[in-house]
Every structure is written in C-alpha cells, then in structure tokens.
Amino acid sequence: MILHPGILSLLVGSFIVVVMMLGSCVLGIRIIRRWNPDSASMEQLALERRTYLISSVMNFVLGFELLSTFLFIYTVDALRDIFVGAMCATGSLNANPVGWYVLLLKIVIFFLAAVWIAVNRLDQRAEDYPLTRRKYQLLLGIAPFIFLDAYLTTAYFLGLEPNRITSCCGSLFSETGEGVAAGLAALPLLPSMGIFYGTCLLFLIVGLAALRRPGAGLNYTLALLSPVLLVVALASVVSFISLYFYEMPTHHCPFDILQLNYGLVGYPIYFTLFAAVLYGLITGLAEPYKKIDSLRPIIPDLQKKWTGRAIFFLMLFMAITGRPILFSDFSMIGY
Amino acid sequence: MEGKAVISTRGISKIFNPGRPDELTAIDNVSLEIAGGKVTVLRGPSGSGKTTLLSLLGCMSRPSMGRILVNGRDVTKLPERFLTEIRRRTFGFIFQQFNLIRGITVLENVMLPLYPLETPLGTIKKQARRLLDDLDLLPRQNVTIQKLSGGEQQRTAIARALINDPDIILADEPTAHLDTHLSLELIAILRELNRSGKTIVIATHDPMVAENEFVHSVITMRDGAVQ
Amino acid sequence: MKRHGKILEYALSSLLRRKYKNLGLIVVFCLVVGVLASVLLFTGALKREAVTVLASSPQLIVQKLAGGRHDPIPLAVVDRIGKIPGVGRVVPRYWGYYYDYLTRGNYTLMALEGSGVELRLLEGRLPTNSDECAVGAGVARAAATAPGGELVLSDGTGTYTSLKITGIFTASSSLLTHDLVIMTRDRLVTLLNQPPDRATDIAVEVFNEAETPLIAKKIKLLLPGVRPITRREIIRTYDAVFNWRSGMVLTMFLGALVAFCILAWEKAAGLSAEEGREIGILKAIGWETSDILELKFWEGAAISLTSFLSGLIIAYLHVFYGRGFLLAPALKGWSVIFPQFRLIPYVDPYQIMVMFFLTVVPYTACTIVPAWKAAVTDPDIIMRG
Numbered sequence: 001m002i003l004h005p006g007i008l009s010l011l012v013g014s015f016i017v018v019v020m021m022l023g024s025c026v027l028g029i030r031i032i033r034r035w036n037p038d039s040a041s042m043e044q045l046a047l048e049r050r051t052y053l054i055s056s057v058m059n060f061v062l063g064f065e066l067l068s069t070f071l072f073i074y075t076v077d078a079l080r081d082i083f084v085g086a087m088c089a090t091g092s093l094n095a096n097p098v099g100w101y102v103l104l105l106k107i108v109i110f111f112l113a114a115v116w117i118a119v120n121r122l123d124q125r126a127e128d129y130p131l132t133r134r135k136y137q138l139l140l141g142i143a144p145f146i147f148l149d150a151y152l153t154t155a156y157f158l159g160l161e162p163n164r165i166t167s168c169c170g171s172l173f174s175e176t177g178e179g180v181a182a183g184l185a186a187l188p189l190l191p192s193m194g195i196f197y198g199t200c201l202l203f204l205i206v207g208l209a210a211l212r213r214p215g216a217g218l219n220y221t222l223a224l225l226s227p228v229l230l231v232v233a234l235a236s237v238v239s240f241i242s243l244y245f246y247e248m249p250t251h252h253c254p255f256d257i258l259q260l261n262y263g264l265v266g267y268p269i270y271f272t273l274f275a276a277v278l279y280g281l282i283t284g285l286a287e288p289y290k291k292i293d294s295l296r297p298i299i300p301d302l303q304k305k306w307t308g309r310a311i312f313f314l315m316l317f318m319a320i321t322g323r324p325i326l327f328s329d330f331s332m333i334g335y
Numbered sequence: 336m337e338g339k340a341v342i343s344t345r346g347i348s349k350i351f352n353p354g355r356p357d358e359l360t361a362i363d364n365v366s367l368e369i370a371g372g373k374v375t376v377l378r379g380p381s382g383s384g385k386t387t388l389l390s391l392l393g394c395m396s397r398p399s400m401g402r403i404l405v406n407g408r409d410v411t412k413l414p415e416r417f418l419t420e421i422r423r424r425t426f427g428f429i430f431q432q433f434n435l436i437r438g439i440t441v442l443e444n445v446m447l448p449l450y451p452l453e454t455p456l457g458t459i460k461k462q463a464r465r466l467l468d469d470l471d472l473l474p475r476q477n478v479t480i481q482k483l484s485g486g487e488q489q490r491t492a493i494a495r496a497l498i499n500d501p502d503i504i505l506a507d508e509p510t511a512h513l514d515t516h517l518s519l520e521l522i523a524i525l526r527e528l529n530r531s532g533k534t535i536v537i538a539t540h541d542p543m544v545a546e547n548e549f550v551h552s553v554i555t556m557r558d559g560a561v562q
Numbered sequence: 563m564k565r566h567g568k569i570l571e572y573a574l575s576s577l578l579r580r581k582y583k584n585l586g587l588i589v590v591f592c593l594v595v596g597v598l599a600s601v602l603l604f605t606g607a608l609k610r611e612a613v614t615v616l617a618s619s620p621q622l623i624v625q626k627l628a629g630g631r632h633d634p635i636p637l638a639v640v641d642r643i644g645k646i647p648g649v650g651r652v653v654p655r656y657w658g659y660y661y662d663y664l665t666r667g668n669y670t671l672m673a674l675e676g677s678g679v680e681l682r683l684l685e686g687r688l689p690t691n692s693d694e695c696a697v698g699a700g701v702a703r704a705a706a707t708a709p710g711g712e713l714v715l716s717d718g719t720g721t722y723t724s725l726k727i728t729g730i731f732t733a734s735s736s737l738l739t740h741d742l743v744i745m746t747r748d749r750l751v752t753l754l755n756q757p758p759d760r761a762t763d764i765a766v767e768v769f770n771e772a773e774t775p776l777i778a779k780k781i782k783l784l785l786p787g788v789r790p791i792t793r794r795e796i797i798r799t800y801d802a803v804f805n806w807r808s809g810m811v812l813t814m815f816l817g818a819l820v821a822f823c824i825l826a827w828e829k830a831a832g833l834s835a836e837e838g839r840e841i842g843i844l845k846a847i848g849w850e851t852s853d854i855l856e857l858k859f860w861e862g863a864a865i866s867l868t869s870f871l872s873g874l875i876i877a878y879l880h881v882f883y884g885r886g887f888l889l890a891p892a893l894k895g896w897s898v899i900f901p902q903f904r905l906i907p908y909v910d911p912y913q914i915m916v917m918f919f920l921t922v923v924p925y926t927a928c929t930i931v932p933a934w935k936a937a938v939t940d941p942d943i944i945m946r947g
Contacts, residue, residue, distance in 0.1 A: 003805060003806050003808075003809020003810060003812070003813060004805045004809055005601075005602055005805075005808055005809060005812055005913075005916050005920075006912070006916050007809075008809065008812050008813070008816070008920070009916045009919035009920045009923075010919070012816070012819075012919070012920060012923075012924065013919055013923055013924075016923065016924060016927045020927065020930075037412065037414075038412060039412070040397045040398065040399070040411050040412050041399070042353070042399075045397065045415070048414055048415060049415075049851070049938040052851050052852065052855060052934060052937065052938065053930075053931070053934045055852075056855060056930050056933070056934055057930060060926065060927065060930060064923065067915075067919070068919070070915070071915055071916070071919055074912045074915065075912075075916075078912060082798060082801060082802060082805075124416060127413055127414065127417050129414055260911065386945055386946070387946075389945070390942040390945050395846065395941045395942040395945065396940065396941070396942045415850070415851060416850055416851070416852070419848060419849075419850040419941075420850075422848055422941075423848040428846060428847065430846070430944065430945065431945075432944075434839075434842075434843045434846065434944050435843075436840055436843055437836070438579040439575065439579075443575075447572075447844070447847060448847040448848045448849075450565075450568040450569060450572060450849070450853075451565055451568075451569065451848070451849055451850065451853040452565065453564050453565050454564070455564050456564070456567075456568060495847065499848070507945060
C-alpha cells in the first residue's frame with residue numbers, strides 16, 4: 001500500500017464518517033419506530049433531542065464529503081509521479097479504474113446529503129415535524145452509499161500498483177481515442193456549445209417562469225432539468241470549456257482547472273454549478289410535500305427562494321465559464 | 336388581553352422519573368387560569384410544586400399529562416423549537432437566584448436573550464440601555480456581575496426579563512434572597528410593570544408579596560395540587 | 563448572518579473567560595499539528611530539493627547488470643550508443659562508494675571526467691593530477707582536514723594512498739557534494755580495482771526529452787544485459803521513498819492522534835459546574851438547542867483553528883529555521899554524514915489540506931456528541947436548582 005499522507009487522511013476521515021453514520025442509523029431506526037408527535041411523553045422528548053444529534057452528524061458528513069472530494073482529487077493528482085504515463089489526476093484514476101467510481105460516488109453523496117439537509121430544514125419548520133419518519137428512512141437509504149464510498153476509496157488505494165502503466169488525460173481525453181471521455185473530447189465545438197447554452201437557457205427560462213407564476217408543473221420541470229444540466233455542464237467542461245482556460249486545443253482535463261496555476265478557477269466553476277443544480281433539484285423535490293397541511297404555507301416561499309438561488313448560481317456559472325470564451329484571445333472556432 | 340385568560344391549564348400533571356423507584360408527582364391534576372393584565376400569586380410552602388407549575392406555565396417544560404394553552408393556543412405537544420419561540424416572544428423570567436452569567440457585564444447579560452435572533456446588535460444595545468436607564472442601572476452597564484450589590488443584580492435580572500418586551504412576567508421566589516428594603520423595591524417595580532399592562536405570575540411563600548394589595552388573585556398549593 | 567455573528571462573539575468571550583481550561587487542549591493540539599506539519603513540510607521540502615538537484619543529472623544512465631547486480635560496463639558500448647539517432651553526448655562515468663573505518667563515514671568517490679562537477683561549486687581548485695583530490699564539506703569535517711591538508715584512503719589490499727586536498731565544495735552545494743571525493747580517473751580506477759577498459763556507468767544526453775523512454779528502449783534492445791535508467795524513474799523512486807518514510811512516521815502518529823481525540827472528547831464532555839450552569843441559563847432565557855450547538859461549534863472552531871495555525875507556524879519555524887532537528891534522524895536515512903543544508907521554505911496548499919484533514923476533522927468529530935449532550939440541557943434545570 002502506498003503510505004502517502006493524503007491517502008492516510010482520506011482513510012482516517014472515511015473511517016470516522018462510517019462510524020458516525022452507523023450511529024446515526026441506529027438512532028434513526030429507533031426514531032422511525034417510536035416517533036409519535038401526538039405524545040408529550042419523555043420518550044418523545046428524548047427522540048426529539050436525538051434528532052439534533054443526527055442533524056449535526058449529517059452537517060458534518062456533508063462538509064466532509066464535499067472537502068474530501070477535493071482532497072481525493074488532489075491526492076490522486078499528487079500520486080501521478082508514481083505511475084508511468086500519468087501526468088495528472090486522470091492518470092492516477094486510470095491506474096485503478098475503481099477511482100472513477102469513487103469520484104462519481106462522492107458527487108452523488110454530496111447531493112444526497114444536501115437534499116437530506118434541505119428536507120431536514122423543511123421538516124423542522126412545521127410544528128408537527130411531519131417529515132421525520134420519511135427523513136430517517138432517507139437517511140437509511142443514504143448510509144449504504146457512504147459505506148460503499150469508504151470501501152471503494154480503500155479498495156482504490158490498496159489496488160494501486162506503482163508499476164502499472166497508465167494513460168493520462170492526454171490520451172484519455174484525446175479526440176482520437178476510444179471511450180466516453182474521448183467521445184466527449186471529440187465532440188464538434190459548435191454543436192457542443194449549442195447544447196450547453198441551450199440547456200442553460202432552458203433552465204433559466206423555466207426558473208424565471210416558476211418565479212413569476214409558481215406551479216407544480218414548472219417546479220417539477222426544473223427538478224428534472226437539474227440532473228440534465230449537471231451532466232451537460234460537466235460534459236461541456238471536458239468538451240470545450242476547459243480548453244479556453246488552458247488555452248490548448250487538446251487539453252481537456254477537468255481536474256487541472258482546480259490547480260493553483262490556473263487560478264483555482266475550477267472551484268468557483270464547480271461550486272456554482274453544483275449549487276445551481278442542487279437548488280433546482282430541491283425546488284421540485286419539495287413539491288409533493290405541499291399536500292401536508294403544516295407544510296403547505298411554508299413551502300411556496302422556500303421554493304421561490306431556492307429557484308432564485310438556482311438562477312443566480314447558474315448565471316454566475318455561465319459568467320465564469322463564458323468569460324474566457326468571450327474575452328480571451330484564444331479561439332476554438334474554426335479549429 | 337385584560338381579564339381574559341392568557342394561560343390555562345387542563346388537568347396537568349408532572350411526574351419526574353416515571354416508573355422508577357424515585358418517581359415523584361410534583362404536580363397533580365391542576366386546572367387553572369391566569370387572567371391577563373393581573374397579578375397572580377402561586378402560594379405554598381417549599382415542596383408544594385409552585386416552581387414546577389411556574390416552569391410549566393412558562394413553557395420551560397412539558398406536562399406528563401393534561402393540556403396547557405397560551406393565549407388560546409395548545410402548546411402541550413409542541414416540539415422544543417417552537418416552545419422556545421413562544422417562550423421568547425411571550426414570557427420574561429425572573430429567577431430565584433437571579434441566574435446572571437458571571438464574567439460578563441450588566442449590559443451583555445441583559446442583551447443575551449436576543450442574541451439568537453436576527454435583530455442587529457446595535458438595536459439590541461439601544462433597547463438594553465433604555466431598560467437599564469429605567470431601572471437606574473445605566474451607570475453600571477459595563478460592570479461585571481460579581482461587582483454588583485444584591486439590589487443591582489436583582490434589577491439586572493429584571494431588565495433581562497424585559498428585553499424581549501414580554502406580555503407575561505413569571506417570577507420564582509423573587510424575594511427569597513432579598514432583605515425587606517429590596518423586597519419592597521421589587522414589589523414596586525412589579526406593580527409598575529403590571530400597571531403598564533403586563534401579566535405577572537409570582538411563585539412565593541413570602542407573605543410580604545402574597546398578601547400585598549397589588550395582588551389580584553392567589554392560588555394556594557400543597558403537595559402538587561391546588562387547594 | 564447577524565445571528566451567527568452574535569453567537570460567535572459570545573463563543574469567543576466564553577472561551578476567553580475560561581482560557582486556562584482550554585489552554586491545555588490548545589497546547590496539545592498545537593503540538594500534534596506541529597509534529598505532523600513538521601513531517602509533511604520536511605519531506606515535502608526534501609522532495610523538492612531532490613527534484614531540483616536531479617534536474618541537473620543525466621537524462622539517461624546506462625548500467626550493466628551481471629547476475630542481477632550492477633557490474634562495470636565495457637567502454638566499447640559508448641560508440642554504439644552514440645550512433646542511436648537522437649542521442650547527444652555519451653560520457654562514461656567512474657564512481658564508487660568508500661567506507662572509511664576511521665571516521666565511520668561513507669564517501670562517494672568520483673572521477674572528475676564525466677562527473678558533471680563544476681568549478682563554481684568549489685573553494686579552491688579541482689585536482690589536476692592523480693595525487694590530488696577535491697572533497698565535500700562533510701568529508702573535510704569527518705577527516706578533520708582543510709585545503710592543503712591530506713586525505714588518506716585505502717585500496718582494500720592494505721595499500722594506503724595519501725591525496726592532497728586542493729579544494730572543498732561550498733556549503734550551498736552540499737546536498738550534491740557533501741560526501742563527495744573528486745579525483746582523477748586513473749587514481750579512482752586504481753583505488754576501486756576497476757578494469758581499465760570499463761566504466762562504472764554511462765551518462766547519455768538525449769536531445770529531445772520526450773524521446774528518452776524510446777531511446778532507453780532502443781538501448782535495451784541493442785545491448786542485452788544492460789539497464790537504462792531515466793531521470794524520471796529516479797524521481798519516482800525518490801518520491802516513493804519520501805512518501806514511504808513520511809507515511810511511516812504518520813502511521814505512528816495515528817496513535818498520538820487517537821490519544822488526542824480522546825483528550826478532546828473528555829475536555830468537551832467535561833463541562834464544569836459553571837459551564838453547565840451557563841448553558842442552563844442560556845436555555846432558560848430563550849436560547850434554543852440549535853443555538854447552543856452553534857455556540858459549541860464556534861468554540862470548537864476557534865480552538866481548532868487557533869491550534870492549527872499555531873502548530874503550522876511552529877512547524878514552519880522548526881523545519882525551515884531550525885533545520886528540522888527533531889525529525890532529521892528519522893527521515894534522512896542511513897548516512898552518517900548529514901549535509902548541513904538549509905531547506906528552501908515552501909508550503910504546499912495540498913499539505914495544509916492534508917494536515918487539516920488529519921487534525922481538525924477528527925477533533926470536530928469527537929466534539930459533536932459532547933456538544934450535543936450539553937445543548938440538550940433542560941431549560942428548567944436551573945429552576946430546579
């Protein structure tokens with residue numbers, strides 16, 4: 001095993017999170033079975049108090065998963081020198097393909113945890129805590145992902161062999177290669193831009209319409225568009241957006257923009273994108289809860305706030321990614 | 336508000352450590368009404384349950400049985416978060432031991448209840464200073480609690496109880512640690528507060544308070560029940 | 563936002579009122595971060611030094627293997643390698659290790675020809691005949707000599723040779739030259755009992771860096787029994803060794819981390835009567851459980867960030883101004899002769915992230931349950947007295 005400080009810190013952190021989730025699951029099961037909002041008994045009060053503990057744990061888990069995603073990317077990047085052929089994080093991830101699953105899983109967990117926290121906030125605003133059981137059932141559903149993440153992270157690092165020859169982003173994302181990544185890199189420029197800006201525009205239009213005339217249809221549409229936006233945006237980052245930051249027609253790597261020498265621009269890019277997708281998602285996910293009496297007066301205002309934030313972050317994302325496209329001397333058109 | 340019941344209880348009981356050998360029924364099947372704008376005294380010897388009843392009335396704890404209504408609203412089963420919200424808005428507490436925080440100043444102690452709200456610090460400070468001025472404590476605003484006399488601590492505790500402009504003031508044995516002079520001072524302050532429209536509920540066994548003319552009604556308690 | 567600011571303010575004032583209680587924890591936390599950060603900063607700086615130093619080493623080194631071990635390489639291969647397209651200069655190198663019984667030091671003996679050593683690194687001059695040598699500062703110190711003095715070496719057959727020291731390498735080059743002894747090729751070959759038609763290895767210059775692996779492959783095909791080593795492979799090996807070393811120290815550190823976490827838990831759980839009373843008062847006057855949790859969060863953040871930053875600063879001073887004196891023995895390796903070099907100060911943001919994960923994250927995790935326990939205090943507890 002590679003005794004690298006970054007790997008140790010990720011494994012220590014994963015272990016801590018697994019232990020905390022196990023504890024939360026045990027408490028969650030008890031809450032699901034014994035929760036009775038009509039009771040004023042001491043047991044109900046004790047359960048109510050436990051919910052604060054689980055909320056604190058989930059906040060911690062969300063924070064950890066978010067930070068550990070970046071730590072993971074930086075660690076695999078730092079490991080690149082150990083592998084023949086690896087020039088950046090992509091190479092290290094290719095050295096043991098489990099790595100890509102770890103990354104994907106961390107992104108999924110981020111969204112699941114964020115959705116849970118949103119549901120939790122919603123639940124706590126109604127006097128009868130109507131979503132409590134559902135919330136902890138959701139928690140039990142999220143836990144396996146976290147356990148899987150810890151397992152795969154360990155498996156990834158344990159399965160790394162320094163002598164394995166791997167390929168770097170230059171070949172993974174090369175236009176002449178095979179596979180999804182290469183396919184993304186090889187997409188022609190104008191259609192890619194068209195799909196990207198089209199999706200963004202559609203999202204903005206639906207969002208603005210939902211603000212002016214709120215309704216279930218528009219909210220659900222926004223929620224459905226959110227994952228589409230995520231996929232299209234990430235594909236576009238690989239396909240053409242990153243090129244403008246690297247000013248290199250063949251450099252498609254989605255990780256290098258997180259590096260210091262590119263001004264850490266990857267952070268605002270991914271942060272604004274994820275925020276926009278998240279807020280769009282929870283706007284629609286809250287819709288079915290309007291059926292609940294105690295939540296009906298609360299949800300519409302929250303949805304408005306979330307839709308507004310989704311629009312704001314998407315516009316910020318478009319501004320950040322569009323800046324080099326519009327204003328730099330580098331141009332891909334005609335390449 | 337005047338005359339109407341601001342707090343009513345229907346058959347409330349409070350049992351500590353239920354089902355255990357040290358089970359204690361502190362309050363037993365109490366139904367009462369606290370009239371708005373009036374001064375009500377809960378009178379009884381120590382151990383009669385007056386403090387427990389006061390904490391139930393003030394939404395500081397939940398009854399084991401029965402219902403409590405505050406301004407007509409049933410608060411019995413409200414989760415702690417909402418109970419705290421009601422308590423913040425409606426009640427001001429004066430504790431037996433003042434319960435001021437040592438190491439911080441008079442002003443900070445008075446402002447503390449409003450810290451978790453979104454009110455800007457400047458606004459809170461202004462409000463606090465106004466109250467301290469009304470209670471002749473403004474010159475002592477930056478002094479830490481340890482350096483205050485008994486009477487000053489009492490007035491600081493009163494100022495803190497008033498910072499959120501509550502409709503109902505609850506006082507638990509407020510004269511227990513005071514001499515006669517300070518007790519009379521306290522009664523005068525409470526009388527003024529009542530005159531300005533606030534409802535006052537005092538738990539006490541002190542006849543100086545219970546038999547004072549400013550009291551509108553007395554509820555006598557013994558062994559957790561109302562006589 | 564205003565709410566957060568006010569609770570933060572109260573948290574800080576609360577910590578200051580109890581500074582002695584928290585001082586012990588901060589000191590321990592600081593030490594833990596300091597040790598960890600020292601290890602990471604030290605190995606990181608060494609790695610960077612190694613990479614910088616290696617930048618001036620040959621792109622390709624060709625060694626002969628016999629029985630899986632390194633064997634002197636025939637000079638005849640020089641021309642054959644030189645004929646490969648893309649290859650520049652091909653220079654045979656002569657060097658070996660020498661163990662001095664008297665000083666118990668390991669020296670690296672190197673022939674001037676092909677050594678790549680430059681005059682500017684020297685105080686004095688390079689040897690011009692086989693009775694002279696130039697030595698590194700570590701050798702000079704070990705042998706207790708100065709320029710103009712003598713170095714006595716044995717050739718293993720009982721014959722002792724005395725070489726006049728004409729120059730000593732400067733301190734600033736010490737990472738490269740500390741244990742070096744430069745002499746003429748003739749003298750070296752005699753001392754090491756090497757056959758005259760063989761060299762220790764061959765340094766190969768490649769015009770296009772990117773072609774190096776290809777040329778290495780060609781050399782291997784051309785000359786079986788020969789091992790070409792690229793500069794990149796050497797860097798990788800160093801990287802792996804440093805990672806391994808620091809990883810080992812860190813693994814041992816994990817034990818200390820666990821102990822620290824237990825301490826953190828105890829401190830957080832051990833509410834003094836005064837603290838418990840304070841929280842009871844806050845709950846009674848209208849603070850909600852989540853407000854107390856936030857208060858505890860800010861307290862923890864203040865403690866951990868203060869300790870983290872202090873630990874980082876201490877580590878920085880220890881490694882870059884104190885030369886890492888506490889760690890050097892564990893991390894530098896087997897050589898008795900340690901270069902007294904100053905590491906170039908450098909802090910990698912990635913290292914800071916790792917340190918944060920190894921210290922602040924476990925600390926925060928350990929304080930969640932105690933903070934919650936404190937926060938769910940009954941509001942009426944102070945009335946019950």
